[in-house]
Amino acid sequence: MIVAERKPIEQIQEMIGDFKKVLVVGCGTCVAVCMAGGEKEVEILAEELRLWRKLNGEDGYTYDEVTLTRQCDKEYLEEIRDRIGDYDAVISTACGAGVQFLAEVYEGRLVFPALNTKFIGVAEGAGVWTQRCMACSDCILEWTGGICPMTICPKNLLNGPCGGTNHGKCEVDPDKDCAWTLIYRRLEKLGRLEKFKQIHAPKNYNPMTKPGSYVHAAYQEEGESTDGQ
Amino acid sequence: MSEPEKKSDGNGEEAAAPAIDFEPKIVAFACTYCSYTAADLAGSMRLSYSTKVRIVKILCTGRIDTISLLKAFEEGADAVYVAGCEIGDCHFLEGNIRGKQVVQYTKKLLAELGIEPERLEFFHIAASDGPKFAEVADEMTQRARRLGPNPIHARAMGIQTPQGGREQAPSGEGEGQTGRQPA
Numbered sequence: 001m002i003v004a005e006r007k008p009i010e011q012i013q014e015m016i017g018d019f020k021k022v023l024v025v026g027c028g029t030c031v032a033v034c035m036a037g038g039e040k041e042v043e044i045l046a047e048e049l050r051l052w053r054k055l056n057g058e059d060g061y062t063y064d065e066v067t068l069t070r071q072c073d074k075e076y077l078e079e080i081r082d083r084i085g086d087y088d089a090v091i092s093t094a095c096g097a098g099v100q101f102l103a104e105v106y107e108g109r110l111v112f113p114a115l116n117t118k119f120i121g122v123a124e125g126a127g128v129w130t131q132r133c134m135a136c137s138d139c140i141l142e143w144t145g146g147i148c149p150m151t152i153c154p155k156n157l158l159n160g161p162c163g164g165t166n167h168g169k170c171e172v173d174p175d176k177d178c179a180w181t182l183i184y185r186r187l188e189k190l191g192r193l194e195k196f197k198q199i200h201a202p203k204n205y206n207p208m209t210k211p212g213s214y215v216h217a218a219y220q221e222e223g224e225s226t227d228g229q
Numbered sequence: 230m231s232e233p234e235k236k237s238d239g240n241g242e243e244a245a246a247p248a249i250d251f252e253p254k255i256v257a258f259a260c261t262y263c264s265y266t267a268a269d270l271a272g273s274m275r276l277s278y279s280t281k282v283r284i285v286k287i288l289c290t291g292r293i294d295t296i297s298l299l300k301a302f303e304e305g306a307d308a309v310y311v312a313g314c315e316i317g318d319c320h321f322l323e324g325n326i327r328g329k330q331v332v333q334y335t336k337k338l339l340a341e342l343g344i345e346p347e348r349l350e351f352f353h354i355a356a357s358d359g360p361k362f363a364e365v366a367d368e369m370t371q372r373a374r375r376l377g378p379n380p381i382h383a384r385a386m387g388i389q390t391p392q393g394g395r396e397q398a399p400s401g402e403g404e405g406q407t408g409r410q411p412a
Contacts, residue, residue, distance in 0.1 A: 009341045010341075047303065048341075048342060050303060051299060051303050051342055054380075054381045055343060055380050
């Protein structure tokens, strides 16, 4: 899932400056799971902002809270249609996608991001997430035994390690594992080392052209292709 | 607090020269099975301790959430503490571990806002440890006096805090003035 981290409070305080009525809008999906922008975190953020004002002896500031199921779907964003106009500014605790969508759907409203979106990752344990995917649009996990060299290898190598592989560690960062050593060990365990010997053509980076776009086959119009062209 | 004492004198607080003379408000969240029982025992033993502590009885310190602690400070508490069972003795097995973790995390948030993290603490108090309950109550009251009033409390009492800002506590973490609006 998308992993994000809440920005330092000083940055958020600077963004909202002197706005008197601010709505903090949360997201109940990815950012709730990584404890950055869900209902609980929205509650804490709004309370921190209230405390900040009160400690400074400043009255007249309102920080309201609402958490949507998620902010990357228009139907959920509709929930705040009736009340968003009451506020001077909105802080969104969604990932970058949600913040932008909220800003787009409510064009004309000031929307500020409360989070720094980090990566697509997994939970290694309580409170610990690591990146596993960089959305390269051409998944090769089939022949790497389920380990992604695009994500782990600094050079994005596709055909085995570089000359700098050092007892399982990477020459670019000796604290990091060499992706291809991991892949070799995994394929060995799976009994599929012949996959390691296959040579693969240089990666086609076209699918990664930004901004990406994808239309599901069931919704494509006549003559339209997957990337919306 | 220097020496632990079985009985405290007078209203139970050490004589110190507070920077600002005021009546501190301390909130204590005490768990039903251990620390509240200890509080009861302190009463039965006729121990004297700080009269400034308002005890909130909760089922287990695992119930404590960051928001409860932040709200206590918003309401003007000068110090807040959460008292749970000794490790391994929690009636709900790991509630005290969770409570302690929540307190450690909330201290970081307080530091970001310029509130000294020492104003918040987690203590382990066994049900049979009435004297420790009294000690802890006195210690937190002492901390509140030493650190001065919560600015929100000070304003409610009509007291001016030094320079409109906060003095950074010697052992506090984080930047005291971070994120504050210029006076």
